[in-house]
Amino acid sequence: xxxxxxxxxxxxxxxxxxxxxxxxxxxxxxxxxxxxxxxxxxxxxxxxxxxxxxxxxxxxxxxxxxxxxxxxxxxxxxxxxxxxxxxxxxxxxxxxxxxxxxxxxxxxxxxxxxxxxxxxxxxxxxxxxxxxxxxxxxxxxxxxxxxxxxxxxxxxxxxxxxxxxxxxxxxxxxxxxxxxxxxxxxxxxxxxxxxxxxxxxxxxxxxxxxxxxxxxxxxxxxxxxxxxxxxxxxxxxxxxxxxxxxxxxxxxxxxxxxxxxxxxxxxxxxxxxxxxxxxxxxxxxxxxxxxxxxxxxxxxxxxxxxxxxxxxxxxxxxxxxxxxxxxxxxxxxxxxxxxxxxxxxxxxxxxxxxxxxxxxxxxxxxxxxxxxxxxxx
Amino acid sequence: xxxxxxxxxxxxxxxxxxxxxxxxxxxxxxxxxxxxxxxxxxxxxxxxxxxxxxxxxxxxxxxxxxxxxxxxxxxxxxxxxxxxxxxxxxxxxxxxxxxxxxxxxxxxxxxxxxxxxxxxxxxxxxxxxxxxxxxxxxxxxxxxxxxxxxxxxxxxxxxxxxxxxxxxxxxxxxxxxxxxxxxxxxxxxxxxxxxxxxxxxxxxxxxxxxxxxxxxxxxxxxxxxxxxxxxxxxxxxxxxxxxxxxxxxxxxxxxxxxxxxxxxxxxxxxxxxxxxxxxxxxxxxxxxxxxxxxxxxxxxxxxxxxxxxxxxxxxxxxxxxxxxxxxxxxxxxxxxxxxxxxxxxxxxxxxxxxxxxxxxxxxxxxxxxxxxxxxxx
Numbered sequence: 001x002x003x004x005x006x007x008x009x010x011x012x013x014x015x016x017x018x019x020x021x022x023x024x025x026x027x028x029x030x031x032x033x034x035x036x037x038x039x040x041x042x043x044x045x046x047x048x049x050x051x052x053x054x055x056x057x058x059x060x061x062x063x064x065x066x067x068x069x070x071x072x073x074x075x076x077x078x079x080x081x082x083x084x085x086x087x088x089x090x091x092x093x094x095x096x097x098x099x100x101x102x103x104x105x106x107x108x109x110x111x112x113x114x115x116x117x118x119x120x121x122x123x124x125x126x127x128x129x130x131x132x133x134x135x136x137x138x139x140x141x142x143x144x145x146x147x148x149x150x151x152x153x154x155x156x157x158x159x160x161x162x163x164x165x166x167x168x169x170x171x172x173x174x175x176x177x178x179x180x181x182x183x184x185x186x187x188x189x190x191x192x193x194x195x196x197x198x199x200x201x202x203x204x205x206x207x208x209x210x211x212x213x214x215x216x217x218x219x220x221x222x223x224x225x226x227x228x229x230x231x232x233x234x235x236x237x238x239x240x241x242x243x244x245x246x247x248x249x250x251x252x253x254x255x256x257x258x259x260x261x262x263x264x265x266x267x268x269x270x271x272x273x274x275x276x277x278x279x280x281x282x283x284x285x286x287x288x289x290x291x292x293x294x295x296x297x298x299x300x301x302x303x304x305x306x307x308x309x310x311x312x313x314x315x316x317x318x319x320x321x322x323x324x325x326x327x328x329x330x331x332x333x334x335x336x337x338x339x340x341x342x343x344x345x346x347x348x349x350x351x352x353x354x355x356x357x358x359x360x361x362x363x364x365x366x367x368x369x370x371x372x373x374x375x376x377x
Numbered sequence: 378x379x380x381x382x383x384x385x386x387x388x389x390x391x392x393x394x395x396x397x398x399x400x401x402x403x404x405x406x407x408x409x410x411x412x413x414x415x416x417x418x419x420x421x422x423x424x425x426x427x428x429x430x431x432x433x434x435x436x437x438x439x440x441x442x443x444x445x446x447x448x449x450x451x452x453x454x455x456x457x458x459x460x461x462x463x464x465x466x467x468x469x470x471x472x473x474x475x476x477x478x479x480x481x482x483x484x485x486x487x488x489x490x491x492x493x494x495x496x497x498x499x500x501x502x503x504x505x506x507x508x509x510x511x512x513x514x515x516x517x518x519x520x521x522x523x524x525x526x527x528x529x530x531x532x533x534x535x536x537x538x539x540x541x542x543x544x545x546x547x548x549x550x551x552x553x554x555x556x557x558x559x560x561x562x563x564x565x566x567x568x569x570x571x572x573x574x575x576x577x578x579x580x581x582x583x584x585x586x587x588x589x590x591x592x593x594x595x596x597x598x599x600x601x602x603x604x605x606x607x608x609x610x611x612x613x614x615x616x617x618x619x620x621x622x623x624x625x626x627x628x629x630x631x632x633x634x635x636x637x638x639x640x641x642x643x644x645x646x647x648x649x650x651x652x653x654x655x656x657x658x659x660x661x662x663x664x665x666x667x668x669x670x671x672x673x674x675x676x677x678x679x680x681x682x683x684x685x686x687x688x689x690x691x692x693x694x695x696x697x698x699x700x701x702x703x704x705x706x707x708x709x710x711x712x713x714x715x716x717x718x719x720x721x722x723x724x725x726x727x728x729x730x731x732x733x734x735x736x737x738x739x740x741x742x743x744x745x746x747x748x749x750x751x752x753x754x
Contacts (some may be wrong), residue, residue: 015517050473052427075474096427097452100477103492106560108485115480132527138521143571152508165542183483194520 012189029325031076033104034119035092040083042121043218044091046102049075051095056081057114059090062329066094067245087362090116090194096239107324110183112223123174126199128369129192134202135161139194141185143360148245151220154184158194159209159258160201171211174292176368177247177271177278181223184215190361198370200321206372210260214250215276218242239274243282247289251296265320267374268292272364273332274299280339284308287318292375294323296367297330313347321374322350325367327357410481411468411496417460418584419498420470423479426452428472433458436467436493438739439706443471463500464739465569486567487560489600491495495567503576505746507568511579512538516571518562521630522722525622528597531561532627535571535588536635537578542665549753550587551669552623553745554648554655558600561592567738573745580685583749587637591627595619613676616651620659624666642697645669645752649708649741651676657716661685664695669752671700673734674707677716690724698751699727702744 016370033045041149044056046069053322054077056067064176069077092099101108105117108161126132129331132276176193178186193211200206217223218241223235246269254260269290281375283293303305316322326336333354343350353370359364409420423434423446431454433444446454467486469476478485481751482494503509517534537548553570556564564570570588577583594600597619599611623646632639646667648656653675660670662685678684693699699720703713710731720727730747 044476048475050429051475095472095475098423098425098428098472098477099480099494100475101480103476103478106489106494115478115482131520131523135527138519138520140515141518143515143575152510226669248491291695365480 005098007121009318024377025295031104033102034117036119036121037080038123040086041080042089042119043078043080043082044069044093044102045076045078045104046093046095047074047076048095051077053094053096055094057092057094057099059360060084061087061224061327061357061360062075063358063360067117067223069093073205076288085362086121086127088118088120088129088363088365089189090114090118090190092116106187110185111181112183113181122349128199128200129196129365131195132199132200132202136196136198137161137163137194137201142253144249146245146249148241148249149218149220149355153215155184156188156213157254157258157294158188158197158213160196160210162208163210165259167259171208171210172263172266172268173260174255174268174372174375175212175214175250175282175290177269177274177275178213178216179297180276182275184213187211187213191365191367191368196365197372200372207376209372209376210254212250212254212257216271216278218243218245225287239278239281242278243285246282248277249285251289264289264318265291266376268294268321269340270294270323270368270371271298272295272367273295273359277301281307284311284316285324287315291318291321292323293321294367294371296325296364297327297332298324298336298339299332300335304339304342311348318345319349322348323353323371323374324350325353325355325363325371327355327359327363329358330363332360378438381719387481392433392439401608405590408481411494411677414457414494417498418457419461419466420455420457421446421452421470421479422455422481423470423472424451424453429456430471431645432471433516434469434471435475435563436737437461438704439735440735440737442679458522459492461498463498463504465495465497465506465567465742466627467491467567467738469493469600484566487562488558489560496716498499500565503562504743505576506573506576507576508572509576509579511575513575513709514538514540514578516565516598519630522705523622524628526595526597530592532736533562533565533590534576534631535565535590536636537585538575538588539585542578542636544636547638548585548586548587549643549645550589550631551645551657551752552589552591552627552667553651553667554593554646554668555673556593556650556652558594559652561590562579564588564590568742570745573742574749575751577746584671584753586699586749586753587631589631591623591626592646593619593648593655594677596620616655616658619655620662623655624663626740628666637710641695642668643753645671647671647673647700647745648675649673649744650736654678655724659700660696661688661693664692668669670697670698671744673702673741673746674704674709675701675713675716676709677712688725693723693725696726700726700730700734700747700748700751701727702730702740703741704732708734708736726727739746 035043049176054069069079102117107118109116137160219238222238267290269283276295277294283290412420431446446456450455479494484495486493514537596615599615644667646656646660653672658674660667
């Protein structure tokens with residue numbers, strides 16, 4: 001049997017070479033980029049013999065940094081970075097005037113405007129957003145026709161490790177909202193929300209919970225509009241409709257299809273940037289639905305009294321956690337501070353979280369790592 | 378109430394403009410590409426003032442075609458294609474010597490070696506792979522540690538519309554394997570397997586079934602090896618181990634976690650290219666496990682007697698369908714015909730499906746549209 005197997009495999013392997021011939025053309029020009037080294041430096045390479053200048057545009061916690069590349073005699077441009085903090089990075093190349101994705105990278109930023117490649121610099125020990133050898137939850141992609149918008153849309157649902165649809169355990173739910181220009185998979189692909197929860201749950205730091213990541217556009221045409229210069233009516237329509245969708249379409253689907261606890265104390269709403277503004281809107285207008293509210297780097301409100309006329313200290317007293325995070329280098333920090341001053345003037349309690357970093361995914365991943373352990377306690 | 382809401386929304390919209398300022402820089406240089414017109418022509422655009430030549434490399438059913446672009450006074454290169462067949466297309470730009478993804482496209486080819494953008498030319502009526510207003514199944518991404526390979530890996534599971542984990546209905550399962558260089562999500566992102574099944578099930582053409590799409594590498598290092606020139610031992614190891622994983626890790630997980638029928642007549646194995654070779658190996662060596670076998674554009678075997686020593690007309694008589702598809706322009710057609718001649722010499726029945734097209738996703742999507750209705754009858 002062993003002999004037979006070996007012989008068979010030898011033949012298979014010979015046969016497979018016909019496929020390998022077919023493949024050779026595809027891979028002949030492939031080079032390794034990015035190459036992440038064990039000292040946390042990263043080498044970037046690009047074959048571009050005719051280019052006059054090439055640089056890496058690397059997105060770190062503070063924003064985008066340019067790293068100049070050098071060309072060798074074959075036309076291969078390359079550079080090795082200094083050691084990077086263990087994290088997930090997006091980047092692109094600027095080739096003369098053209099911004100391009102590295103033709104050799106395998107992971108991509110899912111975004112309507114900001115294209116890029118992705119790579120991970122692993123930590124030792126592993127960072128909370130890395131896929132490690134712990135029990136994993138699942139990520140479900142769901143599709144439905146939104147009656148409110150009239151479009152076909154998708155959204156993502158994380159079920160925690162050991163989730164058993166036939167079991168008796170019921171879970172609390174974190175509704176986690178993405179930013180403007182993101183796609184529905186931003187919180188899994190960029191935010192690594194599923195791995196963060198896997199790791200925190202395995203370490204006993206977070207309660208097992210579901211995470212629901214809906215598509216955050218109430219009016220998807222906002223994407224085209226911004227592109228052509230922005231339009232006030234569209235922004236209004238977009239935010240307004242999204243909260244309607246969350247309440248009338250997302251929550252009912254989840255509460256019908258999954259074993260979740262249907263109770264305000266078991267519902268959280270968090271989000272980043274536009275999604276942070278949506279988290280404020282959904283949470284502060286509906287504390288009867290959400291006891292946990294966590295906007296990150298949020299879009300805020302010039303005249304909060306008009307946006308939240310019913311909100312006072314008594315109404316807000318129901319809220320178990322109002323956790324407002326923003327990076328100290330974030331362009332929205334000033335607006336966030338203004339909004340927090342308004343909350344204070346109304347005697348509304350909140351937790352202020354000002355971290356290092358700008359309007360970047362490094363900040364939002366770290367936010368989620370800090371936030372998840374606080375929820376549903 | 379209506380008045381209050383309108384006022385609130387007006388304020389939100391004013392506030393959100395602070396976010397919009399933050400965003401303006403991101404989108405200022407964004408142009409629309411590709412633009413799919415109602416007459417099924419497609420306009421491609423690229424801003425590259427310093428480039429000497431730019432062309433589109435468009436992947437159609439027959440392979441990759443170059444379309445020359447022209448530059449205007451602003452440095453914007455563009456071209457409008459002739460009307461295309463309604464389908465999903467991948468493409469890249471060749472800028473002088475550099476092959477790049479369109480910086481403005483939103484969907485990407487998930488592949489280790491062949492990067493590209495994706496767009497859909499919709500049909501009228503909709504083609505079977507389009508997301509239409511019918512009940513949708515879900516796509517579950519699962520993660521686990523493979524004991525056989527010793528890595529962290531993912532795979533995808535389609536559950537049909539109305540799938541109820543708490544219900545009594547049990548489903549048959551199609552194991553659907555990707556090709557060399559693909560990632561685990563190839564059959565959903567490129568193959569649109571979930572939408573194809575949604576549409577066929579809605580039309581009553583296919584039986585409701587689950588589709589399981591495992592990562593097809595038994596030895597993931599095969600990806601590095603091929604890249605550096607190919608290695609016989611690695612190819613052998615890769616195919617061998619994958620069939621082990623399918624039988625010992627994928628099928629048991631699925632049959633434990635989902636309501637599926639655990640019966641050879643309710644298991645099918647299909648795949649493309651390398652995955653077609655794996656479908657032959659798994660199916661023809663284990664007709665006790667799979668009654669339905671459907672290799673597409675498959676890698677085949679030089680000496681089938683040695684690979685399948687136990688296979689004869691009696692053994693193969695258990696197989697309800699051996700469906701062997703290959704495009705007439707596919708580089709593997711000749712090998713496929715040789716393998717079919719061997720089956721004929723052994724009196725083993727099969728269905729021969731030779732279609733138009735080459736080694737392309739247009740062919741494989743159409744294959745799945747033809748195959749799914751035949752299964753589990």
